[in-house]
Structures are given as C-alpha cells and as structure tokens.
Amino acid sequence: MTRELQAPADPGIRIRTELRPAEPAAASAAIGIELRDVNLSYGDNHVLHDISMDVDEKRVTALIGPSGCGKSTLLRCLNRMNDLIESARTTGSVKIKGQDIYGPGTDVIAVRRRVGMVFQKSNPFPKSIFDNVVYGLRIGGVRDRTALEAAAEKSLSLAALWDEVKDRLQASALSLSGGQQQRLCIARAIAVEPEILLMDEPCSALDPIATLKIEELIYSLKERYTIVIVTHNLQQAARVSDKTAFFWLGRLVEYGVTSDMFTNPREKLTEDYITGRFG
Amino acid sequence: MTRTAVARDGSLFRLGLGVAALAVVALVLGIAFVLVDGSLLSLRAFGFSFWRTQVWDPVARRFGALPFIWGTLYSSFLALLLAAPVALGIAVFLSELSPRLLRQPLTFLTELLAAFPSIVYGLWGMFVLVPVVRKLEVATPGWMRHVPLFSGPPLGVGMLAAALVLAVMVVPFTAAVAREVLKAVPGAQREAAYALGATRWEAIRMALFYGRTGIIGAVMLGLGRALGETMAVTMVIGNNPQVSPSIFAPQYTMASVIANEFTEAADPLHLHALVEIGLVLFLLTIVINALSRLLLWRVGKKEEAPAVPAAAAPVAA
Numbered sequence: 001m002t003r004e005l006q007a008p009a010d011p012g013i014r015i016r017t018e019l020r021p022a023e024p025a026a027a028s029a030a031i032g033i034e035l036r037d038v039n040l041s042y043g044d045n046h047v048l049h050d051i052s053m054d055v056d057e058k059r060v061t062a063l064i065g066p067s068g069c070g071k072s073t074l075l076r077c078l079n080r081m082n083d084l085i086e087s088a089r090t091t092g093s094v095k096i097k098g099q100d101i102y103g104p105g106t107d108v109i110a111v112r113r114r115v116g117m118v119f120q121k122s123n124p125f126p127k128s129i130f131d132n133v134v135y136g137l138r139i140g141g142v143r144d145r146t147a148l149e150a151a152a153e154k155s156l157s158l159a160a161l162w163d164e165v166k167d168r169l170q171a172s173a174l175s176l177s178g179g180q181q182q183r184l185c186i187a188r189a190i191a192v193e194p195e196i197l198l199m200d201e202p203c204s205a206l207d208p209i210a211t212l213k214i215e216e217l218i219y220s221l222k223e224r225y226t227i228v229i230v231t232h233n234l235q236q237a238a239r240v241s242d243k244t245a246f247f248w249l250g251r252l253v254e255y256g257v258t259s260d261m262f263t264n265p266r267e268k269l270t271e272d273y274i275t276g277r278f279g
Numbered sequence: 280m281t282r283t284a285v286a287r288d289g290s291l292f293r294l295g296l297g298v299a300a301l302a303v304v305a306l307v308l309g310i311a312f313v314l315v316d317g318s319l320l321s322l323r324a325f326g327f328s329f330w331r332t333q334v335w336d337p338v339a340r341r342f343g344a345l346p347f348i349w350g351t352l353y354s355s356f357l358a359l360l361l362a363a364p365v366a367l368g369i370a371v372f373l374s375e376l377s378p379r380l381l382r383q384p385l386t387f388l389t390e391l392l393a394a395f396p397s398i399v400y401g402l403w404g405m406f407v408l409v410p411v412v413r414k415l416e417v418a419t420p421g422w423m424r425h426v427p428l429f430s431g432p433p434l435g436v437g438m439l440a441a442a443l444v445l446a447v448m449v450v451p452f453t454a455a456v457a458r459e460v461l462k463a464v465p466g467a468q469r470e471a472a473y474a475l476g477a478t479r480w481e482a483i484r485m486a487l488f489y490g491r492t493g494i495i496g497a498v499m500l501g502l503g504r505a506l507g508e509t510m511a512v513t514m515v516i517g518n519n520p521q522v523s524p525s526i527f528a529p530q531y532t533m534a535s536v537i538a539n540e541f542t543e544a545a546d547p548l549h550l551h552a553l554v555e556i557g558l559v560l561f562l563l564t565i566v567i568n569a570l571s572r573l574l575l576w577r578v579g580k581k582e583e584a585p586a587v588p589a590a591a592a593p594v595a596a
Contacts, residue, residue, distance in 0.1 A: 113476035123467035126489055136475035
C-alpha cells in the first residue's frame, strides 16, 4: 500500500503519499481512555455534546473536524486543562485505566502527570534545553543530578533530538529552530513518563520537513504511549493515526479505523468533510 | 487642499517628528547647562570634594553633598526593599489569583493610590505614620539600640518613616507595571507548566520568571520615583544632614534640601551649592538609569528572553 516518492532535493527525505497499511492488531488493542457522555459548556455555550468513545491504548487516535467543532476542547478534557477556564463546566466521565479523572477527590496534578500534552505552538520555557526537559521531574521532587541527566538523555533520544543538542544542553531552548523546539516540548512531556500523550495540532506552525520529523516521531512513540492528536491536516491524520474521530458542531459524527474512514466513510457528513466540500 | 509633492513623500511629516525628537535631546542638554551654569561658584570653590564632604554649614560657607547623597540613596533603597515584595504580591494576586469580581475594583484602587499628590502622603506620614514609628522606636529593646542600625533617640521622624512613606508611594507604580508584565506573559507558558503537573504556585513562578526583565523594570520604575520624591520625604525624614546607618536617625535627601533652602539662600555660594546638589541628583539619576538598563540588558541577553515589554525606564521626578 505504501508508495514512497524520492524527494529530488534531499535523497534522505521520503514523502509518504499513501495511507499506511491498517494495523492488523488494531481491533485487539486495549482501551486506554474511556469517555462516557462527556458534555462541556463555557457558560451558556454548550460546546461538547454527549461524547462517548474508547481510545485504544498504545495507538494513535486523530481528532479531526472543522474549526470550532470542539476537538481541541475534547483533547483538553483528557488532562483537565479546561479546569483553568473559570466558566467551563464538564459532566460525564473520562476513565483512564478504570479511574474516572472527573471523579470526586481526583488529584488533578497527578492526572496531568499521567497525561502529557504538546501544544499547537511550541512553548519552551526561556531556560536551558536541559532545564526544560527536566522541569516536570524537578517540580515532581527529583533532585538527584544523575537521575535528571539520565532522564534528559532518554527523553531527548525518544524525541529524536538528542543527537542535535547533546553538545549544548545548557544553551537556551529559544536558540533552537521551530521544529526542534516542538520536539523539545515533546521530550519535556515524556520526561515525566506519562501513559498518554495529547497533541494539539503539533505541526501547524512547522514547515513540511519539520512536520515530517514530528510525524515519524509520533509513529515511533506509539509503542510506548497512547497518543491522541488533534489535526487540521487530513493527510496527517491519514498518515499517523490508527483510528480517526470526526467531530462536527460539538458532536462525534464518526469514529473508526482510519483507513476505512478515509476510503469508505459511513456518514455523508464525514465524506463531505474529507473530500473537502466544507471545512 | 491638494497634496503637494512635499507632503506626499512624507518629508514634512518626518521633519516635524524629527524636531520633536530632537527637542528631547535639547531639553536634556539645556538642563545640564543650566545646572552647571548655576553652580559655577560652588564647583570652583569645592571641586570634587563636594561629593565627599559631610559638612553643610551655610553660616561658615562650607558645603558638602555627601549627607544628602547618602540620605537619598538610603531612603530609596530601603523603600524599594519594603515595596518590591508587596508590589509583586499585589501584581500576582491581581493577575493570577483574584476572583474576577474583585479584579477590576482592586486594580482601580491600586492605580488610584498612584494618583494622590505626594503632599497628601506627607500629611498622612506626619500625622499617622510618624507617631506609630515613634511608638515602635520606644518599644525597641535596649540591647537592640546598641546596634548601629537602630541607634539614636526615638523621634519618630527619620529614615524609617521616610522609607515607609516612600514605599507606600512606590507600591502602586511597581504593582501596576508588574501586573501589565504578567498579563503579557503568554498563556501557553502557564499551560505548559500546568500540563507537566505544576501547582498554581509553580505556574506563577514560571510566569514571573518569563517576565523577569519586565519585573525588574517595574522595580526600577519605583526606584526612579523614590529617588526624586521631594515633598512627602521632606515632611517625615527629619531634615538633619548626617551620614548615619541608623534607620531611626533623622536624615536629609537631595530633593528635600533644595526644596527647603532654595528660597532662603541669600548667599550666592549657598545658592550655587544647592544647584550643584541638583546637578548631583541629575547625574545620579543618569547613572542609576544606565545601571538598570545594563541589568535589563544582561538578564535579557543571558537567555535570549522573548520580548516582554520592558517597563519604561526609571525617570526621577
């Protein structure tokens, strides 16, 4: 299924134009996140309507849909980031390994350590590369220098950034390029060893080559993490995800295996969207 | 009116703005010239010893600026030490913690504090603060009074009262600017911290760190205000030219001595000595401005900090 084109400028870069073959194991994956009747409103504005879906563990799930359809809002429900917005009200349940993160007495900070997040625009702290990567560990109480160094190397390696920065860990994170900064943010998120990684349009501010690197990274990270990615780029959803969920006006319209959904959507609305008739 | 070729290429516009910009330079040079011209007698009579002489005796015609330089710097830095933590606390509360209902009125009140004329603070200092400070001084245990920092008779008026009044006057300025700086910190920075499991306090610390150049600028703005403040300080500092480490001792500042003695200076040398004090204050302000610029530049340079609007540079009143 996979046809690869040689890019003429740089023989090292391959541009994938077709879908990856469907994961044969997709059907048998365990449930990583279980959403039931999730509703969210900002004041009087009802943004999410009765979202119920099961996110597969150690797979990539893409959330797609036109702007304002609630996909980013849903993503931010998964680590309770919407708590920061005063007027947001959430009902329903989001279970991670059986634990409802909206249940009474939930430690939100512990939840956020289990569920890492990468944002639309890279947002490194104005500190050194090293200090950025170990920030989460430091605020978690890790003080031991060797432990921090080991964690930094491991996370940067997983984020495919180690070779580029190993000689200048004390340099400012802001001296990195945009794509490197985004990979640094991924390294920073995985340094605290979360189970789930949320990505909110992680490539929207990047050039095609940096985007390609991040996509490769996402592909390799799913061995370890359950990944949920919001994207505006349908080709990206097709390239990186195992399952895709299509949202429209705050409702989940269709959710299924990515290759099926892109070749043979069940809903007319989905078909119209992925063929570019609106959005 | 038709647009002429001159108006269209913008040269008139540029000329007009250029004149306005040059006027600033002319003004600074003009002030410097007047200050030097008005202090020639004193400059000739005392030279550089003016800077380090502790005597200020109009009768014996001996003048030295050291007590006033000391008083100005001491009161300003003491005020800054007292004001900075409070101002930062207010800024953090207003921008990060305050319930939305309280935010507007509190911001308004803080900014109102900055608008009171300084004579009002002076009166409040004289009638409210000085008696309180006197009680505090009387209550100071005997062994503490042997420490130079707390020595001297319990008068009430003095360095501590001056620093407290200055601190109250500086807080609204510093708080208002620091609040603006915190508001300019991108939400993505706080979110990044929260997403890594930061507590509210840790996220706020990150925001403060991100805006650190602006925060330093805010504090420096307060320092500028404290250095030049005249009226309120004159009313509570005790007006006694001496170099003393004691916060209880009555002392004197540059702005105060000029305000107090200018009208009575019949002796030309006395008058010129006062103008030279003005010159010293002028130079000191420039030096402190330059130093704070340097500090901001160094801090900004170190991490290639992203552009948070660095607060306006300090300007002595």
